[in-house]
Amino acid sequence: MSTPLEPDAQQRAELNEQADRFLEEWYSRVETMNASGEPLTDRQISDLMEPPREQGRDFARILDDLDLAGQAGILHPSSGHMSYIPNGGLYTGAIAEQLAAGLNRYTGVAGAAPGMTAIETGVTQWVAGLFGMGESAAAILLSGGSTANLTGIVAARVNRLGDHFDDGVIYLTAHTHHSVAKAARIAGFRNDQIRIVPVDADLRMRVDVMEEMVTQDTESGLRPFLVVASAGTTDTGTVDDLEAIGAVAKRHELWMHTDAAYGGFFVLTERGRKALAGIGESDSVAVDPHKGLSIPFGVGALVVRDQNYLLDANYGRGAYLNHEEVTQGLRDISSLGPELSRPFRGLSVWLPLQLHGVAPFRKALDDALDVAEHGYERVRQLDGIRANWKPDLSIVAFGFEDDTVGREAMRRVNEDRVTHISSTEVEGRFILRLAVLNRRTTIEDVDHAIDMIQKALIG
């Protein structure tokens, strides 16, 4: 029998019971969960793609499908997940999403949901206050790093170039996340408006060369307006020299956007604050709660030095004079970003932070730094390793004297499924990386992967 669109109290209780039991089945084995699953067959894939039918199906069968769907791929909640940028998620984040969707309120305009806008504004102000960007700093929650980078680039474009931006120039490095160049294209820039600044041996932007390029472009009649710093890079976790970039940005009136989607929340730790010194010089910072805070996927943030930057770029009606328009001190969230209707993302960040407090998030990030340091020290002692960078934050990246051995090491680690790691390339050479950010990841997980790498090195 189909479940009606309006289930009654009894049906609601049953649906909840089944859904909670389903999640419990997953969470009861989260501590022993492999980092990657078994592939699905083509037949299973095509079954999952079946379109909805006129009549509904049994919830239990639907949950079976979802369970099957969840088996394959990379299992983010697993402690062994160290590939790409891991996000272990939060059980209480899922509860927040259920509550937000259950209440289903429109949070684009303060008047439509003043209490919820207050919750979201309060927690985004807390995020905005973490980076030392001054009293006027403000933030907006978006779907992730890509939309945060896009919103930052558009704010920079509007603020520094105005309506005609054909001659604007953007500076980044080969290690800048590719979502930045993608966002620049969406915002209307051509590839030839993007300069790739070389990096030094530590993979940091050559700030001196960047300044030379800026001078040269200015002399050619172009308009350098935006430098994108990384803190840290997705590839190797490298943090650019933010203080030096900030100084050049100031000298040449460039907008400094820092992509700290991965590394930004390390400001909650003492070591992280040191590594990120100078981030307060940024005009905008992208930082993902769904990375550093383990909030479930779908919540990024953009912090700007001045809320007016967001209003100028996004206020739908272009009515600049209405910048003073507030409801009980609250801004319409839709006036600060590209979206009008949107999910109530604020709850997904606010509820876990209120419930757990900031302390355990801070500790989890601090632990990740320890685990990465341990990984680095162990890799140092391996034979056959080259280019073993000391982690600025929590990504352990290193090359092999023989790239073939490196590829074989990765294959063996991932074939085992207990841990999952990924690779990148630096100057055409294979680089293996262990990204520690899932708070469940321990020294044992890192040791498991490195033991297997060691075996591959021995042959």
Next chain:
Amino acid sequence: MSTPLEPDAQQRAELNEQADRFLEEWYSRVETMNASGEPLTDRQISDLMEPPREQGRDFARILDDLDLAGQAGILHPSSGHMSYIPNGGLYTGAIAEQLAAGLNRYTGVAGAAPGMTAIETGVTQWVAGLFGMGESAAAILLSGGSTANLTGIVAARVNRLGDHFDDGVIYLTAHTHHSVAKAARIAGFRNDQIRIVPVDADLRMRVDVMEEMVTQDTESGLRPFLVVASAGTTDTGTVDDLEAIGAVAKRHELWMHTDAAYGGFFVLTERGRKALAGIGESDSVAVDPHKGLSIPFGVGALVVRDQNYLLDANYGRGAYLNHEEVTQGLRDISSLGPELSRPFRGLSVWLPLQLHGVAPFRKALDDALDVAEHGYERVRQLDGIRANWKPDLSIVAFGFEDDTVGREAMRRVNEDRVTHISSTEVEGRFILRLAVLNRRTTIEDVDHAIDMIQKALIG
């Protein structure tokens, strides 16, 4: 005592029990819920904005805060909500969000979550197939109509104008939703690249005038490339003459983007299909599952005639040759839109459609057409009404011989809180509107509002 980041089985059960009970409290009174709530005090607002503390708080207190926050503003689940574009939400949509966030998997790349990518691809293909846009039609789920319009405009820009688009021209009307012009600005267009085409007495785009403007702009050396049709408008629910727009678009090689964020899913009904005749001529269509399908806020869709349009505009690495890159027949969702990391939106659409079947959604939309027709007939019989447009879909919009009376009528209806309605302006005159889309809205709700309007008219 703070809840740890990793609650144990007992704690998980307790958290669920409290969250489910909280939602049950809201849903048990959904049928008698007022459409708008009591305002919060400034003190309550500032309490809700409190930043997180180092230590956590009790979940019960947090739920009290959320309950308070939910009281004020416009209550979307209420049957009396007929302002703006109402979305009643779905209890089972909230369960889908809990499950998606609980599993917390990365759905940007097919290889990371093949089963979930299959689920999302299957249901987006179903959406893409509803509009008669041909065999190659494809879709992507985004956060809402704004990002869908943005993604459509960028696809049009890349496809029709290439890298230099300084001379491109966009055609829309004064009734086009303002998110379209906002999206155009984000995509890099200046206001002077946007032409406002006049509308006829029925508020539809004057397609003949649009064609004249296109010809004139072409003769001036500009490049007309995009016409935006509405189906229907947010203001009055008006559907532009899509067939006529399609014919002109074809003749002048314009990209036709149809903003059907509000009205698109009426294609599920016979009357809706008639009203939307010609939508299949579109190159792209924005349609919001979080409007016509009652999916909780945060899920819009963009449908395009050819998936390559999305790949050309969004493939991050600009590697056009890699368009053939698929995993078990599945595209990386991140290659089709602006986002890399993103929530698993597919589940929020797939689960309710699988569980309830398509039939009740179809019926709910058909019922909305009936309720709106009833409202229109009742308004016709009122004295003192002008400009009472016959609804193309489900929005009843009408003016008053005396605008002051209209404003007073709206004030009285909304003061009563049982129903909530909103207004717009057409040619400087006040227009009241009853937007029927919440599937809980009945003839009784509409009658309640119209009875009060009638009283205001009598004086």
